[in-house]
Amino acid sequence: MAVKPHLPSTQAWLADSWQRSIGAGLSEFQLPQELRLDASELKQKHEQYQMLIALVQSHALPLFNQLMAHSNSRLLLSDAEGYVLRHWGVSRYSTKLADVALDIGVNWLEQHKGTNAIGTALTAKQAVSVVGEQHFIRQNRFMSCTACPIFSPQGEMLGVINITSEQQRHTQQTLMLVSSLAQQVETALLCHLPDSRYRIDLAAQPNLLNSGWQGIVIADSDGRIVGCNPMAKQLLSHAKVGDSVEQYLGDNWSRAGGFNQHLDLHLQTQPLNIPSIKSRVATSNKSLNQLGVRFRDPQLERAWQHANKVITKQIPLLVLGETGVGKEQFVKKLHAQSARRTEHLVAVNCAALPAELVESELFGYQAGAFTGANRTGFIGKIRQAHGGFLFLDEIGEMPLAAQSRLLRVLQEREVVPVGSNQSFKVDIQIIAATHMDLEQQVAQGLFRQDLFYRLNGLQVRLPALRERQDIERIIHKLHRKHRIAPQEICPELLGLLMQHDWPGNLRELDNLMQVACLMAEGDDTLTWQHLPDYLAQKLACEPLKVDPLNAQLLNTQLLNEEQPLGEEVKTGQNSASHPLAGKVVSGKVTSGNIAVQPTANAVQSDSLHEAIYSNVLQAYQACGGNVSQCAKRLGISRNALYRRLKQMGLKG
Numbered sequence: 001m002a003v004k005p006h007l008p009s010t011q012a013w014l015a016d017s018w019q020r021s022i023g024a025g026l027s028e029f030q031l032p033q034e035l036r037l038d039a040s041e042l043k044q045k046h047e048q049y050q051m052l053i054a055l056v057q058s059h060a061l062p063l064f065n066q067l068m069a070h071s072n073s074r075l076l077l078s079d080a081e082g083y084v085l086r087h088w089g090v091s092r093y094s095t096k097l098a099d100v101a102l103d104i105g106v107n108w109l110e111q112h113k114g115t116n117a118i119g120t121a122l123t124a125k126q127a128v129s130v131v132g133e134q135h136f137i138r139q140n141r142f143m144s145c146t147a148c149p150i151f152s153p154q155g156e157m158l159g160v161i162n163i164t165s166e167q168q169r170h171t172q173q174t175l176m177l178v179s180s181l182a183q184q185v186e187t188a189l190l191c192h193l194p195d196s197r198y199r200i201d202l203a204a205q206p207n208l209l210n211s212g213w214q215g216i217v218i219a220d221s222d223g224r225i226v227g228c229n230p231m232a233k234q235l236l237s238h239a240k241v242g243d244s245v246e247q248y249l250g251d252n253w254s255r256a257g258g259f260n261q262h263l264d265l266h267l268q269t270q271p272l273n274i275p276s277i278k279s280r281v282a283t284s285n286k287s288l289n290q291l292g293v294r295f296r297d298p299q300l301e302r303a304w305q306h307a308n309k310v311i312t313k314q315i316p317l318l319v320l321g322e323t324g325v326g327k328e329q330f331v332k333k334l335h336a337q338s339a340r341r342t343e344h345l346v347a348v349n350c351a352a353l354p355a356e357l358v359e360s361e362l363f364g365y366q367a368g369a370f371t372g373a374n375r376t377g378f379i380g381k382i383r384q385a386h387g388g389f390l391f392l393d394e395i396g397e398m399p400l401a402a403q404s405r406l407l408r409v410l411q412e413r414e415v416v417p418v419g420s421n422q423s424f425k426v427d428i429q430i431i432a433a434t435h436m437d438l439e440q441q442v443a444q445g446l447f448r449q450d451l452f453y454r455l456n457g458l459q460v461r462l463p464a465l466r467e468r469q470d471i472e473r474i475i476h477k478l479h480r481k482h483r484i485a486p487q488e489i490c491p492e493l494l495g496l497l498m499q500h501d502w503p504g505n506l507r508e509l510d511n512l513m514q515v516a517c518l519m520a521e522g523d524d525t526l527t528w529q530h531l532p533d534y535l536a537q538k539l540a541c542e543p544l545k546v547d548p549l550n551a552q553l554l555n556t557q558l559l560n561e562e563q564p565l566g567e568e569v570k571t572g573q574n575s576a577s578h579p580l581a582g583k584v585v586s587g588k589v590t591s592g593n594i595a596v597q598p599t600a601n602a603v604q605s606d607s608l609h610e611a612i613y614s615n616v617l618q619a620y621q622a623c624g625g626n627v628s629q630c631a632k633r634l635g636i637s638r639n640a641l642y643r644r645l646k647q648m649g650l651k652g
């Protein structure tokens, strides 16, 4: 009988975390299977987080070394997905940690490792200490771990910094230490913002100026704010990126030190001179703002670079692309790295708004403007976006009446709420998106031409998934996202996924991976048999053109006369007995210099053959059993087709 875990009941967050661990199907008596990045995935992570790693090393490690150098402790950094990126500290302890896989490249999310400081801090988005027996998995209970999330200046969680110790039981002091290390790194990130030229520390008392509790404002060479920490936002209420420092601190702010009588604050200004990390980051063509945003597809990267340029100038951006290519995600990323990131990104789905509500939703309305209106009125989406981004998704579906009013807003940058005579000035960056051909809509009189030109300041088209050069990487990325334990993708399946046309683009692939990974739970390899039937059948009709094994593995080559199938291939059953086509028992297939081996790859070979057989069957049926026509259609010789049909039991 399974032993019920004894739930810790003292703290709610801990009890919740244990519940999640049980819910994830983990057992406290068993070390779970680890989810570990392979060498190339880890290299990518290290490149992506190069700057964060460098800042932890320069701003957190010295203090850790000073305080913990003589204890069996290590400092760890993980990313926001729970993968350990680096660790530092006493090496003899690292072997013991490796035994429980607290190691570089291993994932420590709660769902894989149960309650632990890294995973629990990521879920709770706060600093936590998980001491000894508070760990869900028994083998982890020899350690005490304290972790704190690190946030970017834009408020995005970048990762977690964690101290793990062997004998020492972590206390409130350890929690404060780790929080302070995270804060040091966050301040360093702030100082490394692009264009940062001055750092201004603010405090009510002079002795707080270097305490770690001071407000910090970062300004560019023109005295514009490029970032500030939460304390500065509190001290200078409403200060935001893009504002002039002078407007808050007067014209003496750039002097080294001083007292601002108006605000009752002590100031300390220093020029920033931080070439070392900056230049390294520059050479790898990544800025802090682009941390995590890199596109390996040239067309997408070009769209990203162009879009970034125009949004600084308030030029309207029109994002085009088929459904599911990631237009909304693209806009969210643009906003997150823009100078308007601290202001709202207000999204309006123009297709989902009933025509009669479009105007009131966008422009707002005065109290009691129409029957059913809210008694207090509504400010409207456009004014909500003031200072930030207004994202008009599915703009092609906006009713014509609303189009004329929107045009007026764009021309005059003013909004008049429904039922009101008063106009309000707005400062917004407009981004519109659609999967439709807007020019065609204009030609058909369904979309106003003048509005089209207004929105079309710059047009970027996001490529369809089938056009992307990084499709293989995306497949692996989404597989990593959804797989439940370490698992490979069978090469033939990968090849077919790469060449599929994906009409639903990233959305379709994402959903597919989620389902397939669930079906493949407990298997070492994701194969054909884990796909939903509809897709399996669809893929089976597509000839394999992409060679996942870096060879010219073409369907036709496998079928060709000059490269006959190996003797070992058995075709024990006829086509009717298999859900896709004739079931093939795996065997060795030789095709010129290509050999698909049985045994370990048996499942892969199976899926490849299934695809080929199904393909032949489909073509044969489509040609009404005419061998010549079918051979022509498949691009193979008649003899090769005869042989294959015989193997499939379709010819005597």
Ligand SMILES: Nc1ncnc2c1ncn2[C@@H]1O[C@H](COP(=O)(O)OP(=O)(O)OP(=O)(O)O)[C@@H](O)[C@H]1O
Binding pocket: 321, 322, 323, 324, 325, 326, 327, 328, 329, 330, 434, 435, 478, 506, 507, 508, 510, 511
């Ligand atoms: N960069 C990405 N990596 C992985 N998956 C992504 C990415 N971008 C988008 N997706 C997936 O695709 C889905 C659709 O993305 P998004 O809503 O941005 O597309 P869209 O082009 O705006 O679609 P639509 O035109 O239908 O509104 C997301 O929910 C997510 O599952």
